Amino acid sequence: MLTKAVRLFSLIATIAVLAACGSAPAAAPTSAPTKPAAPTSASTKPTEPAGTEAAESATAAPTAAAAATTAATTAPAAGGTTYVLVPKNLGNPYFDTANKGAQEAAKELGVTVLYQGPATADATAQIQLLSTLIAQKVAGLAISADDGDALVPTGKEAIAAGIPVVTWDSAIAAGGRQVHINQAVAADIAAVQIQMASKLAGGEGKIAILSATSTAPNQNEWIALMKEELKKPEYAKLTLVDTVYGDDDDTKSYSEAQGLFKKYPDLKVIIAPTTVGIAASARAVQDAKLIGKVFVTGLGTPNQMREYVKSGAAPEFALWNPGDLGYLAVYTLDAIHSGKIKGLPGDKFTAGKLGDYTIDKDGVVLLGKPTVFDKTNIDKFDF
Numbered sequence: 001m002l003t004k005a006v007r008l009f010s011l012i013a014t015i016a017v018l019a020a021c022g023s024a025p026a027a028a029p030t031s032a033p034t035k036p037a038a039p040t041s042a043s044t045k046p047t048e049p050a051g052t053e054a055a056e057s058a059t060a061a062p063t064a065a066a067a068a069t070t071a072a073t074t075a076p077a078a079g080g081t082t083y084v085l086v087p088k089n090l091g092n093p094y095f096d097t098a099n100k101g102a103q104e105a106a107k108e109l110g111v112t113v114l115y116q117g118p119a120t121a122d123a124t125a126q127i128q129l130l131s132t133l134i135a136q137k138v139a140g141l142a143i144s145a146d147d148g149d150a151l152v153p154t155g156k157e158a159i160a161a162g163i164p165v166v167t168w169d170s171a172i173a174a175g176g177r178q179v180h181i182n183q184a185v186a187a188d189i190a191a192v193q194i195q196m197a198s199k200l201a202g203g204e205g206k207i208a209i210l211s212a213t214s215t216a217p218n219q220n221e222w223i224a225l226m227k228e229e230l231k232k233p234e235y236a237k238l239t240l241v242d243t244v245y246g247d248d249d250d251t252k253s254y255s256e257a258q259g260l261f262k263k264y265p266d267l268k269v270i271i272a273p274t275t276v277g278i279a280a281s282a283r284a285v286q287d288a289k290l291i292g293k294v295f296v297t298g299l300g301t302p303n304q305m306r307e308y309v310k311s312g313a314a315p316e317f318a319l320w321n322p323g324d325l326g327y328l329a330v331y332t333l334d335a336i337h338s339g340k341i342k343g344l345p346g347d348k349f350t351a352g353k354l355g356d357y358t359i360d361k362d363g364v365v366l367l368g369k370p371t372v373f374d375k376t377n378i379d380k381f382d383f
C-alpha cells in the first residue's frame with residue numbers, strides 16, 4: 001500500500017496525465033485496453049496502469065505535480081456535456097470493459113465520458129479525485145465506490161452542487177448517490193458462488209474467501225450473503241475457514257492465495273468474488289502445482305480466466321457483462337442530467353440497446369442475471 005503522501009502525488013500525477021489526454025473532449029479511454037489472459041508465472045508482473053508510472057515519478061517532482069493540478073481543473077471545460085466514469089482503480093480489465101460500454105453509450109448520446117480513477121482501490125484517493133471533479137463542475141459522476149459510507153459526504157456535496165451522482169458495480173450508501181446500477185441481485189451472486197464452490201469441493205471440506213479490499217461495499221455485501229447461504233443444510237459439510245483481502249491488487253492477491261495454501265494444507269476451494277483476486281488465485285494454484293487439489297471459483301472475466309478454466313485451476317466462475325454495466329450507468333446519468341427523469345423511485349427510462357428500466361423503491365436499477373462460465377461456453381465470450 002502506498003503511503004498517504006505518495007497516494008496524493010499519485011493522484012495528482014494521474015490527473016495530470018488525464019488532463020493532458022483530456023483536452024480533446026471526445027477523449028478516448030485513458031487506460032490500457034483490456035489485456036488477454038494474465039501471465040502464468042508469479043514473477044511476471046502485469047502491466048501497470050498508465051497513471052501508476054506517472055505516480056512513481058511524481059513523488060520526486062511535487063512542483064510539476066502542483067502545476068498539473070491547475071491544468072486538471074480546466075480539463076473538462078471544453079464545451080458540451082462531460083460525465084466522468086470513476087472506477088475503484090485503474091489498470092483493472094473489468095473496469096476497462098465497463099469503460100468500453102460507457103464510451104459506446106457516450107457516442108450514442110453525443111456526450112463525452114472521461115474515465116478517471118485512483119491508481120489503487122483506495123477510498124481516500126477516490127474522494128480526492130471526486131473533490132477535484134466537483135470543483136471542475138463536471139456534468140455528472142458515475143462511480144464504483146471504494147467505500148460505501150466514507151463517500152457519502154462527497155456524493156452529497158456533488159448532488160448539492162447540481163451534479164447528478166449514480167453509482168454502478170459498488171454502491172455509495174443511500175443519501176450519497178441518486179441511483180445505484182446493480183449488476184445482479186446480490187443474493188443470487190452469493191448463491192451461485194457457494195453452489196460452484198460446493199460442486200468443486202465435492203460437497204465437503206475447507207473453503208476460504210479471497211476478497212478485494214476490506215472496505216469494498218459490493219464484496220462485503222456478497223460475503224455476508226455467502227455466509228448466510230452456507231447455513232443451508234446442503235452446505236453443512238463445507239467449512240469457511242478464512243476471509244483474506246488482496247485489495248484488488250494482483251501481487252497482494254497472489255501472495256494471499258499462497259498464504260492460504262500454507263495455512264490450510266487441506267484447503268479445497270478459494271472463492272474470490274473479485275476479478276483481480278480470482279485470476280491471481282488461479283495463477284497461484286497453477287504455479288504451486290495444486291491443480292486438482294485446490295480449486296478456484298468466484299467472479300472473473302472470461303479473457304482473464306480462459307487459461308485457468310482450460311488448465312483446471314478454475315473450472316467455473318461467474319460474472320455479468322461489465323460493458324453493459326458501464327453502458328447502463330451512462331444512460332442512467334444522462335437521463336437524470338437531461339431532465340428526462342429525476343432519479344427517483346418509480347422513474348422509467350430507456351437505455352439504448354438494453355431497453356427499458358425502472359428505478360426501484362430503494363433507488364436501484366437492476367442490470368440482469370450473472371452468467372456461469374466453464375469450458376463449454378468460455379470461448380464464446382470476449383471481454
Ligand code: RAM
Binds near residue numbers: 212275
Ligand atoms: C473487481 C472489482 C469489482 C467487482 C468485480 C467482480 O474487478 O472489485 O468491483 O465487481 O471484481
